[in-house]
Amino acid sequence: xITIPYLTALTTLFSYGLLFAFGQIRDLFRKLFDWxxxxxxxxxAPICLGxxxxxxxxxxxxxxxxxxxxxxxxxxxxxxVVERYSNDNNKTLLRTAKTSKCLNxxxxxxxxxxxxxxYCTPRVIEALRRFSPSTCGARVDGGTTVLHTELEExxxxxxxxxxxxxLGMGYVTNSAxxxxxxxxxxxxxxxxxxxxSIINGARGSGATVRVFQHNMPSHLEEVLREQIxxxxxxxxxxxxxxIVLVEGIYSMEGELCKLPEITAVCKKYKxxxxxxxxxxxxxxxxxGRGVCEQLGVDTADVDIMMGTFTxxxxxxxxxxxxxxxxxxxxxxxxxxxxxxxxxxxxxxxQVISAVKVVLGEDGSNRGAQKLARIRENSNFFRxxxxxxxxxxxxxxxxxxxxxxxxxxxxxxxxxxxxLRQNVAVVMAAFPATPLLLARARICISxxxxxxxxxxxxxxxxxxxxxIGIKYFPVxxxxxQDAGRKKLE
Amino acid sequence: MTNSTLDWLELAFDAPLARAxxxxxxxxxxxxxxxxxxxxxxxxxxxxxxxxxxxxxxxKEIDELCEEWVPESLHPPITEKMQYETPILESAAGxxxxxxxxxxxxxxxxxxxxxxxxxxxxESCTTALEKYGVGSCGPRSFYGTIDAHLDCETRIxxxxxxxxxxxxxxxxxxxxxxxxxxxxxxxxxIADKGVHxxxxxxxxxxxxxxxxxxxxxxxxxxxxxxxxxxxxxxAKKLRRYIVVExxxxxxxxxxxxxxxIRLKEKYRFRVVLDESNSFGVLGSSGRGLSxxxxxxxxxxxxxxxxxxxxxxxDGGFCTGSVRxxxxxxxxxxGYVFSAAxxxxxxxxxxxxxxxxxxxxxxxxxxQENVALLWKGLxxxxxxxxxxxxxxxxxxxxxxxxxxxxxxxxxxxxDIVNHVLKEDxxxxxxSKRSTLDKCSLPAGIRMFVSAGHSDSDLLxxxxxxxxAATYVLLNHN
Numbered sequence: 022x023i024t025i026p027y028l029t030a031l032t033t034l035f036s037y038g039l040l041f042a043f044g045q046i047r048d049l050f051r052k053l054f055d056w057x058x059x060x061x062x063x064x065x066a067p068i069c070l071g072x073x074x075x076x077x078x079x080x081x082x083x084x085x086x087x088x089x090x091x092x093x094x095x096x097x098x099x100x101x102v103v104e105r106y107s108n109d110n111n112k113t114l115l116r117t118a119k120t121s122k123c124l125n126x127x128x129x130x131x132x133x134x135x136x137x138x139x140y141c142t143p144r145v146i147e148a149l150r151r152f153s154p155s156t157c158g159a160r161v162d163g164g165t166t167v168l169h170t171e172l173e174e175x176x177x178x179x180x181x182x183x184x185x186x187x188l189g190m191g192y193v194t195n196s197a198x199x200x201x202x203x204x205x206x207x208x209x210x211x212x213x214x215x216x217x218s219i220i221n222g223a224r225g226s227g228a229t230v231r232v233f234q235h236n237m238p239s240h241l242e243e244v245l246r247e248q249i250x251x252x253x254x255x256x257x258x259x260x261x262x263x264i265v266l267v268e269g270i271y272s273m274e275g276e277l278c279k280l281p282e283i284t285a286v287c288k289k290y291k292x293x294x295x296x297x298x299x300x301x302x303x304x305x306x307x308x309g310r311g312v313c314e315q316l317g318v319d320t321a322d323v324d325i326m327m328g329t330f331t332x333x334x335x336x337x338x339x340x341x342x343x344x345x346x347x348x349x350x351x352x353x354x355x356x357x358x359x360x361x362x363x364x365x366x367x368x369x370x371q372v373i374s375a376v377k378v379v380l381g382e383d384g385s386n387r388g389a390q391k392l393a394r395i396r397e398n399s400n401f402f403r404x405x406x407x408x409x410x411x412x413x414x415x416x417x418x419x420x421x422x423x424x425x426x427x428x429x430x431x432x433x434x435x436x437x438x439x440l441r442q443n444v445a446v447v448m449a450a451f452p453a454t455p456l457l458l459a460r461a462r463i464c465i466s467x468x469x470x471x472x473x474x475x476x477x478x479x480x481x482x483x484x485x486x487x488i489g490i491k492y493f494p495v496x497x498x499x500x501q502d503a504g505r506k507k508l509e
Numbered sequence: 510m511t512n513s514t515l516d517w518l519e520l521a522f523d524a525p526l527a528r529a530x531x532x533x534x535x536x537x538x539x540x541x542x543x544x545x546x547x548x549x550x551x552x553x554x555x556x557x558x559x560x561x562x563x564x565x566x567x568x569k570e571i572d573e574l575c576e577e578w579v580p581e582s583l584h585p586p587i588t589e590k591m592q593y594e595t596p597i598l599e600s601a602a603g604x605x606x607x608x609x610x611x612x613x614x615x616x617x618x619x620x621x622x623x624x625x626x627x628x629x630x631x632e633s634c635t636t637a638l639e640k641y642g643v644g645s646c647g648p649r650s651f652y653g654t655i656d657a658h659l660d661c662e663t664r665i666x667x668x669x670x671x672x673x674x675x676x677x678x679x680x681x682x683x684x685x686x687x688x689x690x691x692x693x694x695x696x697x698x699i700a701d702k703g704v705h706x707x708x709x710x711x712x713x714x715x716x717x718x719x720x721x722x723x724x725x726x727x728x729x730x731x732x733x734x735x736x737x738x739x740x741x742x743x744a745k746k747l748r749r750y751i752v753v754e755x756x757x758x759x760x761x762x763x764x765x766x767x768x769x770i771r772l773k774e775k776y777r778f779r780v781v782l783d784e785s786n787s788f789g790v791l792g793s794s795g796r797g798l799s800x801x802x803x804x805x806x807x808x809x810x811x812x813x814x815x816x817x818x819x820x821x822x823d824g825g826f827c828t829g830s831v832r833x834x835x836x837x838x839x840x841x842x843g844y845v846f847s848a849a850x851x852x853x854x855x856x857x858x859x860x861x862x863x864x865x866x867x868x869x870x871x872x873x874x875x876q877e878n879v880a881l882l883w884k885g886l887x888x889x890x891x892x893x894x895x896x897x898x899x900x901x902x903x904x905x906x907x908x909x910x911x912x913x914x915x916x917x918x919x920x921x922x923d924i925v926n927h928v929l930k931e932d933x934x935x936x937x938x939s940k941r942s943t944l945d946k947c948s949l950p951a952g953i954r955m956f957v958s959a960g961h962s963d964s965d966l967l968x969x970x971x972x973x974x975x976a977a978t979y980v981l982l983n984h985n
Binding site for chain 2: 145
């Protein structure tokens with residue numbers, strides 16, 4: 022867990038308080054102006070209530086240019102960021118025709134498949150010519166092509182489970198599968214920092230949802246014991262089943278899940294484990310097989326493994342892998358499989374080719390090179406950042422590294438200054454993170470070369486000095502003092 | 510004897526306070542007794558009531574309970590009906606496709622304008638693939654916004670005549686992200702009973718109070734509007750919506766938009782319209798239901814559509830006033846927390862709209878095809894067509910329902926399989942998920958395309974006639 026230094030917490034709260042106060046004063050003036058001018062709603066309630074978008078109108082709009090920056094090139098290691106300008110104080114942003122080439126430290130491109138690839142793209146274009154961009158039908162009604170069945174077998178083989186089913190979007194995979202597995206009378210225990218799609222799926226299922234503290238197997242055990250002993254709320258009947266939802270890598274913290282302990286606890290208490298490997302499949306593990314390979318967990322211990330193809334394989338879509346009967350049942354009952362348009366065939370071919378490259382079945386060792394490179398890059402970048410004195414989160418080997426900023430004014434400062442020096446970074450603030458813990462998030466890719474990373478480090482170090490986010494300069498000082506003593 | 514004791518007691522009581530006079534009131538001994546009684550009553554009132562002592566479970570007892578507990582299996586046992594084989598296509602899902610090496614006439618893809626396999630689309634996709642690769646590698650706010658997305662949004666808005674639009678990366682997630690962004694707990698939503706699962710899920714996630722009216726029945730809608738407006742008088746902060754589909758996926762009916770707009774203006778509701786199956790189909794230039802009924806598009810508050818139907822690409826969009834679209838960019842979960850649409854699909858959508866604008870004859874061809882199919886299907890034994898004559902989804906249901914949804918579906922699937930095996934025509938039966946709460950009858954769905962030729966339609970109707978006779982005869 023992140024412990025925020027005392028002084029920083031005070032200054033951050035003060036900044037937010039000031040922004041809040043200003044926002045309220047401006048709202049007051051707005052109300053006065055609107056009172057005098059007539060409104061033409063005529064008996065309808067406003068479509069967006071004032072309280073809901075207070076944060077958006079008064080805080081977010083000031084720094085809107087740091088988010089949603091359009092690019093005019095593929096999301097590779099270097100991107101062309103389109104410049105935007107605003108005439109009305111950031112309320113609307115207009116595109117210009119100018120672009121600036123920046124180092125991309127923000128896209129999820131872990132294995133470097135984002136741009137046109139020499140093995141994948143010709144095959145994708147062939148699939149496009151054969152099957153056209155869409156099948157216009159649900160999987161059960163003429164939307165299944167030979168590519169889909171091939172991909173499902175390949176995914177099952179890659180992940181290490183008997184069977185898999187593929188859906189067109191990662192978000193929908195979670196939202197539509199969890200309700201099919203559990204309903205009213207069941208219990209879902211999910212990690213407190215789970216992704217929004219998992220929370221939506223859990224809510225949509227109708228089961229009771231309980232939360233355990235982030236990545237603490239001991240607290241999970243406590244919650245399990247208490248819940249099994251008590252039973253369903255009010256009736257105290259025993260629960261029908263219990264599913265525990267965890268993620269492989271948490272995208273805002275960059276840390277790996279403590280999978281061996283969690284699966285041990287789940288096995289002991291007969292709960293089912295659901296692992297969401299959206300960020301970890303393809304990026305972690307010696308052969309890219311995800312968090313199970315990295316931490317040495319047998320895939321048979323995890324009941325349902327879910328993942329997406331957006332991050333490491335440069336495509337779109339999600340999959341679920343499990344036992345043969347489970348997949349058959351999901352194909353029969355999951356609404357996303359029965360009603361939603363099936364995954365676009367060129368995207369399917371991209372995943373097939375990318376997995377073949379990673380497994381080395383394309384005849385070269387590019388896959389192994391990519392996997393080694395992303396591990397090297399992540400470890401190098403993280404250790405350098407830590408040496409410079411930044412507060413970096415995340416475990417070793419994880420390609421995601423958030424740098425803590427805390428103060429709301431530092432968010433636009435860091436983002437704009439880095440952009441001026443041609444480095445594109447991503448900011449994460451409320452509501453994606455807790456209010457006081459704003460951060461900049463770096464995503465490393467296998468297509469970054471050593472020079473790119475060194476340039477990125479230089480720029481970040483300079484900007485960090487300017488803004489004052491090097492919260493831990495202790496090691497550096499100690500080494501300097503020790504060096505000076507040795508000289509004397 | 511008693512009198513004297515009483516006198517003696519009185520003396521004893523009065524003695525201490527014999528000369529006490531407070532505020533002109535002579536205090537007697539009985540006041541002392543009364544004060545004591547009041548004190549006792551107050552003391553008793555403040556005592557805690559008797560509760561049986563709580564005994565929390567010991568660790569050993571919890572261990573035993575955990576040992577005893579047996580969970581259900583993760584999925585119910587696999588029955589035979591769960592093991593159906595889906596047809597696997599070996600070529601593009603156009604009007605003709607290849608299954609198992611045989612060429613088959615395809616009525617199961619919602620390819621209304623016949624744009625699957627169109628040269629211009631494939632060309633624009635190829636350029637986009639070579640330029641951008643396949644995926645967009647990030648959500649819209651983190652460098653996932655590629656200029657192809659922004660161009661697509663402006664193109665759609667220009668085509669429909671609205672100020673702005675917003676793109677989603679998957680068709681079904683459009684509606685179940687839009688509804689929770691605008692309907693919160695406490696709001697009132699009135700929806701049709703026959704809406705598809707995406708809308709039902711969106712309504713469930715929004716936690717608002719939902720009322721359903723009978724499928725496509727305007728009288729029922731008016732009754733519910735009347736009832737709801739009468740009950741909820743405090744309408745200042747309440748938002749009220751009517752959710753309908755333009756062409757219903759579960760029955761092929763078309764919602765009468767002019768009546769709905771009249772009702773909405775009378776009762777002050779907002780309309781959310783799902784135009785997935787009518788965008789690019791209805792109206793003289795394909796602009797959808799509003800053009801078909803001659804309603805100005807500003808009167809509909811929120812329009813959503815999935816692009817996996819007429820536009821032959823993937824993804825979805827939502828359009829409306831500037832406020833509506835801007836609000837979704839930060840509060841719609843399927844937009845904020847999910848990766849963006851692959852850029853080649855966005856450029857394919859732009860090309861599809863261009864093709865539609867240049868060739869409005871596709872729309873007339875589609876209408877002719879639907880009319881021809883209706884004529885051919887008018888005398889199929891055992892099945893009747895219940896969809897609207899203008900809808901591109903031709904929906905047939907059993908004349909004599911077999912009793913339950915499963916039995917109906919079994920019969921229809923037999924018919925569909927027979928038609929595929931014997932006559933090489935691919936149809937779709939309306940399978941339903943276990944999570945779907947819709948209660949409309951099962952049926953066979955035929956998606957008519959502008960790319961079907963007259964002979965295709967004739968073949969399909971003949972094949973269906975033969976299969977229906979065969980199967981229903983065997984069943985009886």
